[in-house]
Amino acid sequence: MSRIALFATAPIVSVLLLPLVSSAQQTVPPEKVVGRQLCKVCHVSENAVWEHSSHNTKSWSLLDHPKAADFAKAIGVTNIKGASACTQCHGTQQKVRGTLKIAQGNSCESCHGGAGGAGGWLQQHCDFGFGRKITRDIKMADLLADRAKETKEHRAARDAACDKAGMRRSANAFDIAANCLNCHLVPNEKLIEAGHAMTTRFEFVEWAQGEVRHNLLLDATKNAEVPTNWTDELRNGPGRTAEGRKRLMYVAGQLADLAISLKNRATVTSTKRGSLGDEANDRILDLQEELEDHGVLELKPALDALAGIDKKSLREITANDKQIYGKVAGTVAAAARKFVEAHQDGNKLPAGIDIPTKAKGEAYVP
Numbered sequence: 033m034s035r036i037a038l039f040a041t042a043p044i045v046s047v048l049l050l051p052l053v054s055s056a057q058q059t060v061p062p063e064k065v066v067g068r069q070l071c072k073v074c075h076v077s078e079n080a081v082w083e084h085s086s087h088n089t090k091s092w093s094l095l096d097h098p099k100a101a102d103f104a105k106a107i108g109v110t111n112i113k114g115a116s117a118c119t120q121c122h123g124t125q126q127k128v129r130g131t132l133k134i135a136q137g138n139s140c141e142s143c144h145g146g147a148g149g150a151g152g153w154l155q156q157h158c159d160f161g162f163g164r165k166i167t168r169d170i171k172m173a174d175l176l177a178d179r180a181k182e183t184k185e186h187r188a189a190r191d192a193a194c195d196k197a198g199m200r201r202s203a204n205a206f207d208i209a210a211n212c213l214n215c216h217l218v219p220n221e222k223l224i225e226a227g228h229a230m231t232t233r234f235e236f237v238e239w240a241q242g243e244v245r246h247n248l249l250l251d252a253t254k255n256a257e258v259p260t261n262w263t264d265e266l267r268n269g270p271g272r273t274a275e276g277r278k279r280l281m282y283v284a285g286q287l288a289d290l291a292i293s294l295k296n297r298a299t300v301t302s303t304k305r306g307s308l309g310d311e312a313n314d315r316i317l318d319l320q321e322e323l324e325d326h327g328v329l330e331l332k333p334a335l336d337a338l339a340g341i342d343k344k345s346l347r348e349i350t351a352n353d354k355q356i357y358g359k360v361a362g363t364v365a366a367a368a369r370k371f372v373e374a375h376q377d378g379n380k381l382p383a384g385i386d387i388p389t390k391a392k393g394e395a396y397v398p
Contacts, residue, residue, distance in 0.1 A: 078249075243395065297346065
């Protein structure tokens, strides 16, 4: 990409999202967060990966950065490590028996969505049709045995129920990427003006292949390149490959970047050099060009929605920006989800779409 990396590191912010753009960590109701201690009862290996990641360690320590107080002041926050916009991206807000608690760093539900509360996906995602309940002594081996016997019909109903309950599964590549970018692109002008960093070089495949890679569901001794739940022939039939998955993730990540950048552009008040509006404009123009080069039919609705948006129009701030760019962001998000559904195995995407080979950090080795 031709973007200039102006900043780099993990961001903080809270902002209302426009329709159809995947919700970020900050919109997960604290009462729906069960906490990773319950998740790791089954996902022991995945939790080990997370404990070694900077999302778990560094994200919270950044709240002690010498400039953190200045950033907080810029957005009217007085208690950085309390119930603030800061801890919505640098920590995990959880309500336990009516009391709000702040867990240090990001957690499972920061990425996969709040699992608890009425209608939550926690119980649904591991009920394979045999009525097994989540308990503190449940065994992953028993769940995998149930999974092997699950009917195709039950699996489809379970996946649909989990999606409705807000779970971001491996099949939802666009929503996972958009969730990342809702924090990493820092959609808050005042924070950017105060000097808060933005992860301008975010590329979904590179990050997913690095230190956050935790594909250990079916084999805890091997951290696979892509989710084993996605490649598993038992669930999905033969033919799915790591290459296909990465190609799907690459394009889905670009679409997420475009949708979030449009969302950011809809709310800015300035496009001066170095501003959030300026960064959003650069990303929109770059991504439009890159997506056009792919030559994928399902991308046409997203690209058509960008017709009339150019460097000149992006530079000008108007009273209609929220409506104009918000609508386009929603159209891009809707097209992105249809694209992911149409190319779930990634094998029919053009081979000319180059897959990134770098990784952000080293992948955990069990």
